[in-house]
Amino acid sequence: MTDSLIRRHDQDGIATLTLASPQTLNALSTPMLMALAETFAACAIDDRVRVVILAAEGKAFSAGHDLKEMQSFRTAPDGGEAQFHALFDRCADVMQQIAALPQPVIAQVQGVATAAGCQLACTCDLIVASQTVRFGVNGINLGLFCATPAVALTRRLAPGAAFELLTTGEFLSAERAYAMGVVNRLAPPDQLEAETLKLAQTIASKDPAAIRLGKRAFQAQLGQPLRDAYAVAGSLMVENVMLPDTAEGIQAFIERRPKA
Numbered sequence: 001m002t003d004s005l006i007r008r009h010d011q012d013g014i015a016t017l018t019l020a021s022p023q024t025l026n027a028l029s030t031p032m033l034m035a036l037a038e039t040f041a042a043c044a045i046d047d048r049v050r051v052v053i054l055a056a057e058g059k060a061f062s063a064g065h066d067l068k069e070m071q072s073f074r075t076a077p078d079g080g081e082a083q084f085h086a087l088f089d090r091c092a093d094v095m096q097q098i099a100a101l102p103q104p105v106i107a108q109v110q111g112v113a114t115a116a117g118c119q120l121a122c123t124c125d126l127i128v129a130s131q132t133v134r135f136g137v138n139g140i141n142l143g144l145f146c147a148t149p150a151v152a153l154t155r156r157l158a159p160g161a162a163f164e165l166l167t168t169g170e171f172l173s174a175e176r177a178y179a180m181g182v183v184n185r186l187a188p189p190d191q192l193e194a195e196t197l198k199l200a201q202t203i204a205s206k207d208p209a210a211i212r213l214g215k216r217a218f219q220a221q222l223g224q225p226l227r228d229a230y231a232v233a234g235s236l237m238v239e240n241v242m243l244p245d246t247a248e249g250i251q252a253f254i255e256r257r258p259k260a
Contacts, residue, residue: 005035008042013050013204014197015043015103022058028116029066033090040097049206050211052101053196054124055108061133062117064149065091088148091116095123095152099219102212104203108196110189112171115139120147122156125215127177128185128196134171135182137162141169155222156182207249213240 017039019026026032043049053094056062065087066233073087098105107124114136121127121135137146137153146153146166153162157180165172176184187195203211217236221229240246252259 005032006039008039010049012201013048013208014053014188014200015046015049015051015056016053017043019056019062022056022060024066025060025063026058026117026122027063027066027069028057028091030071030087030090032066032088033094036094037090037097040094040101043103044097044101049103050208051200052103052105053108053200054120055193055196056110058111060111060117061107061109062120063112064115064119064139065116075205091119092148092151095119098123098125102215104211104215106196106200108192109133109135111181112136112194113217114171115146115149119146119152120150122152122182126199127183128187128192128199129174129177129183130189130192131174131186132189133174135174135177136169136171138168138169138171140167207245209243209245210240 004179005019006022007020009016009018016126019032021027021032024032028036040052043052049077070080070084073083076083086090102128105124106126106128107121109121109127109129111130112134113121115138118135118137137149139149150162150166153165157165161180164170172180174183174186178186185195185199211237217233217240220232220236225234249259
């Protein structure tokens, strides 16, 4: 199941995971979420992986939850309530798994990312997008406020801007998303893969222990009161500075010589 829904390619410390269900617009169905969880879990314990790229096939990065699957839940005696809970909980678990992954995750967005698909992109640590893509949390157009995608979106956008998208159902162009800080880098469609790889290679060339500690520190301090944020970040910075490779890197800089 995992192999049919997600392809994994590893090279030079970079694991590229490609959503491979273009016929469903890479919908985040229960099987797709299970495949993502399994693949991320494998990357998390693989010390060879320094950076993860999350890419997709077809015209959509991901169109969000599988609406046909969701509607099928309604035949259950409770109208699908338990299955809806299970689906959204599973999706939330995957999003938290990305945040907790030791390696930075770069979303390589080649096509439209809507609803939970936008949530997936915005949950990644970095986004490189084609100049032609659009982002949307447009469930409101179907009568469904994208409450769970809002969690990821409000961590990349000012609350007012996020709420506007959530309540209007309007799409965000790649250019505007870049200007607003949602997207880190833009690229022409034919250069998207190269631009993403360039960013991944830059990160992969850094000290992997420092990057892993850095991601932990960054995620841990988000949303914390100022005093708590400094306490968390300071503790992890001490852990980082005590590493032998960090000591050598600092000493090499002081002595103006290459790092041993």
